[in-house]
Amino acid sequence: MKAKRVTGMLLTSVLAVSLFTGCGGGKNNVNEDGMKEFTAFFAVPGAEINDDNDIQQIIAEKTGAKVKETWLTGQTASEAVGTLIAGGEYPDFIDGGDAMGQLYEAGALVPLDDYLDNYPNIKEYYSDEEWDKLRQDDGHIYWIQQFQNIKGEEKATTHNDEAFWIQTRVLEWAGYPEVNTMDEYFDLLESYVEANPMEDGTENIAYTILCEDWRYYCLENAPQFLDGYPNDGSVIVDPDELKIIDYNTTDTAKRYFKKLNEEYQKGYVDPESFTQTYDEYIAKLSTGRVLGMIDQWWNFAYNVNDSLKQQGLDEKGCNYVPLPITIDKGIKNQWHNSGGALNVGFGLAITTSCEDVEGALQFIDNLLGQEIHNLRFWGEEGVDYEVDDEGYFYRTEEQRTQAADAAYKASHLCTYSYFPQYKGTSDDGINANRPDEQPEEFYDSLNSTVQKCFKAYGCETYVDMLGTNEAPGSWYPMYSFSNAMTTSTPGGVAWTKMGEIKHEYLPRVVMSKNFDSAWDEYMTAYDGCDPQAFLNEMQAELDRRMEEAAKYQ
Amino acid sequence: MSFGTKSKRVKVVEPKIQFSWKEAKRQKTLLIWSGVILIYGVIFYYLPLGGWLMAFQNYRPIDGLFHSEFVGLQKFQQLFSDATFLRVIRNTLAMGVINLVVTFIAAIVFAILLNEVRNAFGKKTVQTISYLPHFLSWIIVTGIIHDALSGTGIINDLLVNLNIIDQPINFFAHKQYFWPIVAFANVWKETGWNAIIYLAAITSIDPSLYEAAAIDGAGRWAKIKHVTIPGIRPTIMILLLMNVGNVLNAGFEIQYLLGNGLVQSVSQTIDIYVLNWGISQGDFSLGTAAGIFKSVVSIVLIVIANQIAKRNGDERLF
Numbered sequence: 001m002k003a004k005r006v007t008g009m010l011l012t013s014v015l016a017v018s019l020f021t022g023c024g025g026g027k028n029n030v031n032e033d034g035m036k037e038f039t040a041f042f043a044v045p046g047a048e049i050n051d052d053n054d055i056q057q058i059i060a061e062k063t064g065a066k067v068k069e070t071w072l073t074g075q076t077a078s079e080a081v082g083t084l085i086a087g088g089e090y091p092d093f094i095d096g097g098d099a100m101g102q103l104y105e106a107g108a109l110v111p112l113d114d115y116l117d118n119y120p121n122i123k124e125y126y127s128d129e130e131w132d133k134l135r136q137d138d139g140h141i142y143w144i145q146q147f148q149n150i151k152g153e154e155k156a157t158t159h160n161d162e163a164f165w166i167q168t169r170v171l172e173w174a175g176y177p178e179v180n181t182m183d184e185y186f187d188l189l190e191s192y193v194e195a196n197p198m199e200d201g202t203e204n205i206a207y208t209i210l211c212e213d214w215r216y217y218c219l220e221n222a223p224q225f226l227d228g229y230p231n232d233g234s235v236i237v238d239p240d241e242l243k244i245i246d247y248n249t250t251d252t253a254k255r256y257f258k259k260l261n262e263e264y265q266k267g268y269v270d271p272e273s274f275t276q277t278y279d280e281y282i283a284k285l286s287t288g289r290v291l292g293m294i295d296q297w298w299n300f301a302y303n304v305n306d307s308l309k310q311q312g313l314d315e316k317g318c319n320y321v322p323l324p325i326t327i328d329k330g331i332k333n334q335w336h337n338s339g340g341a342l343n344v345g346f347g348l349a350i351t352t353s354c355e356d357v358e359g360a361l362q363f364i365d366n367l368l369g370q371e372i373h374n375l376r377f378w379g380e381e382g383v384d385y386e387v388d389d390e391g392y393f394y395r396t397e398e399q400r401t402q403a404a405d406a407a408y409k410a411s412h413l414c415t416y417s418y419f420p421q422y423k424g425t426s427d428d429g430i431n432a433n434r435p436d437e438q439p440e441e442f443y444d445s446l447n448s449t450v451q452k453c454f455k456a457y458g459c460e461t462y463v464d465m466l467g468t469n470e471a472p473g474s475w476y477p478m479y480s481f482s483n484a485m486t487t488s489t490p491g492g493v494a495w496t497k498m499g500e501i502k503h504e505y506l507p508r509v510v511m512s513k514n515f516d517s518a519w520d521e522y523m524t525a526y527d528g529c530d531p532q533a534f535l536n537e538m539q540a541e542l543d544r545r546m547e548e549a550a551k552y553q
Numbered sequence: 554m555s556f557g558t559k560s561k562r563v564k565v566v567e568p569k570i571q572f573s574w575k576e577a578k579r580q581k582t583l584l585i586w587s588g589v590i591l592i593y594g595v596i597f598y599y600l601p602l603g604g605w606l607m608a609f610q611n612y613r614p615i616d617g618l619f620h621s622e623f624v625g626l627q628k629f630q631q632l633f634s635d636a637t638f639l640r641v642i643r644n645t646l647a648m649g650v651i652n653l654v655v656t657f658i659a660a661i662v663f664a665i666l667l668n669e670v671r672n673a674f675g676k677k678t679v680q681t682i683s684y685l686p687h688f689l690s691w692i693i694v695t696g697i698i699h700d701a702l703s704g705t706g707i708i709n710d711l712l713v714n715l716n717i718i719d720q721p722i723n724f725f726a727h728k729q730y731f732w733p734i735v736a737f738a739n740v741w742k743e744t745g746w747n748a749i750i751y752l753a754a755i756t757s758i759d760p761s762l763y764e765a766a767a768i769d770g771a772g773r774w775a776k777i778k779h780v781t782i783p784g785i786r787p788t789i790m791i792l793l794l795m796n797v798g799n800v801l802n803a804g805f806e807i808q809y810l811l812g813n814g815l816v817q818s819v820s821q822t823i824d825i826y827v828l829n830w831g832i833s834q835g836d837f838s839l840g841t842a843a844g845i846f847k848s849v850v851s852i853v854l855i856v857i858a859n860q861i862a863k864r865n866g867d868e869r870l871f
Contacts (some may be wrong), residue, residue, distance in 0.1 A: 045735065082831070086837070
């Protein structure tokens with residue numbers, strides 16, 4: 001009896017001790033093979049790869065390090081990052097997305113500028129001007145923006161950004177008409193739905209709007225594009241006067257929402273638009289029922305295209321192509337911009353919890369070397385791609401299908417997709433840095449209905465559908481500033497409140513039986529958020545950026 | 554008939570306990586175990602309260618708890634001048650009260666009805682099935698509800714096919730449906746589980762009381778009214794008291810998961826507000842202030858309820 005009691009007490013104390021130490025945990029960066037192991041968290045949704053991933057293993061052998069990546073699930077970026085800050089423990093690498101500013105303010109990041117000179121690949125990743133843009137207000141560089149960096153010649157094929165999208169079958173049915181305005185776009189959708197209300201026993205949905213949380217840009221920011229401005233995201237910048245314009249209150253905004261309201265009342269806008277979750281939206285697009293929507297390519301295409309392909313719906317014309325739509329005819333659209341926008345608002349950072357900053361930077365440096373870069377994006381030679389006699393990379397149909405398979409991606413491919421990377425051409429001067437930018441490879445991987453559609457419009461790529469534009473200016477893009485705003489300034493508070501009001505009122509404006517009174521109510525509520533405070537801070541930032549840029553001219 | 558300690562105000566003289574080492578030694582196991590619990594309580598319930606300091610500071614993680622600027626009650630002022638926070642309090646109270654009343658009544662009625670079932674197998678089956686939803690997490694429950702109430706969901710299909718409505722109703726787009734949906738979800742999830750304790754209380758009622766009632770000519774209804782309900786009255790009171798303190802815990806997951814932009818003015822609760830401002834916007838001080846407010850109101854509520862129970866001579870917590 002006594003023995004039992006003693007055992008019981010021992011167990012209790014062990015339990016108690018383990019409770020207190022459980023959270024700490026020893027952190028060891030080097031595993032038994034002498035391989036460095038880092039951790040990374042990216043505040044965006046992403047697919048985790050298997051622990052025994054082939055290419056990750058190859059890269060690890062070549063560089064002596066591997067990174068266990070984790071992604072956002074079911075939270076917003078700022079919730080996830082806020083939780084990390086509250087806990088005070090971070091992974092080695094982090095990209096906080098929209099919440100990058102909070103990490104900086106919390107002192108969670110390691111300043112990188114003193115290290116940069118030791119890592120040639122990282123150093124040459126950006127020009128001095130670009131590095132300076134990445135400096136925070138204390139003069140240090142804390143993160144490396146990973147995307148839109150073009151090496152050599154630009155090879156844009158995919159319009160990775162926002163647009164009015166439409167299924168190729170609708171265009172084919174109508175004989176590939178020119179569609180340049182919202183009226184033409186919705187007339188086309190309406191007449192298609194009238195003629196083909198059902199597809200394989202399910203009802204076609206003419207137009208849907210994703211409105212969940214931060215993804216409500218699908219509803220909210222089209223007015224800037226409709227007026228022919230590029231994606232500054234939160235405001236319009238008048239390029240001649242260099243003045244900030246609020247796109248929420250323009251006549252174009254009112255006309256855009258009025259049009260959506262009309263279509264909603266006529267029953268062409270999906271009634272579930274404003275209540276669907278992202279998952280429901282993706283599931284809906286994957287059934288091929290939705291004819292058109294506004295979205296960013298990266299937000300839907302990767303999931304939806306694979307699943308359309310698996311169901312054979314791509315051959316029925318359910319793939320989406322972008323249309324060059326503006327509010328009136330004759331406005332030059334800027335849905336697509338060339339040159340790559342340096343979004344200084346977020347990037348890959350190393351945290352104060354990382355015990356081996358040099359090792360972490362060395363890993364980033366290694367990832368930018370051409371050989372490893374090819375491994376990341378092309379895969380393994382002979383397995384994932386072939387090389388012809390002239391050194392030109394290509395993939396067989398089998399390799400292409402394999403690369404679209406989720407299980408294969410998890411077990412074999414490892415792109416380290418949120419680490420710095422290049423687009424454009426490879427060091428060998430022949431190949432593109434990524435398969436989807438290799439012209440033949442891109443075209444061959446397209447589905448026949450998309451190929452037919454491109455041919456009908458005299459295009460070769462998604463970008464040709466819209467036409468391209470020069471990079472807007474040194475300020476671009478302004479969203480990198482507004483996304484990083486926190487509520488520590490009046491403008492940041494106004495920005496948060498404006499977001500709340502728009503989340504609530506914009507759906508109401510679209511659904512209202514009386515558009516004008518709903519719009520007036522919205523405008524009253526909107527003015528109550530003090531948008532001017534926000535606009536003033538945006539103007540100040542615009543002026544600052546132009547001043548900085550002037551130093552390099 | 555009454556089983557409570559009703560209206561007998563006898564002054565109880567508590568026997569004075571003399572401390573002696575001999576007694577302490579005899580009860581050493583008990584003392585050690587109490588010590589463990591005490592330490593646990595201090596560490597996990599009282600030490601974290603130190604964080605309340607943040608509410609009176611302009612807390613910044615980089616400065617830490619001891620070096621942040623002290624601002625007094627400024628954060629509370631900010632809180633109560635924010636129209637959103639006032640709306641959030643209203644939502645929390647409203648949903649809390651609705652949930653309390655509805656789940657409470659549903660559980661009691663369900664327990665009594667189940668108790669009247671004579672077939673033991675049927676009774677057990679119903680009971681088991683009814684408390685299973687308790688073990689589902691809210692993410693699953695809200696997923697089911699979202700599907701069931703969607704435009705092509707079972708509820709709309711049913712209503713349309715029965716010709717009650719012509720167009721599917723978009724339940725999540727209208728404010729008036731939100732609170733009822735939340736209440737329904739709570740009832741569906743928790744009724745069976747909450748009923749267990751009442752069923753247990755009913756079992757402990759002396760069967761001779763039912764026999765006596767039967768001899769006096771009481772039917773089923775009269776037995777429920779005069780034996781069962783008075784019999785479980787102390788349990789009801791205690792649970793009611795404990796739940797009143799929980800009114801402001803009207804929920805977080807369900808509103809968070811079912812809410813959307815259109816209904817945010819009725820769906821957001823204090824907990825969601827704390828998450829938005831404390832964690833997402835990084836204003837830990839404001840979040841803490843909102844949390845303190847919530848705790849204080851909960852304590853006040855529970856004290857008031859306890860006093861009322863005391864005055865009526867019912868069971869009480871303290």
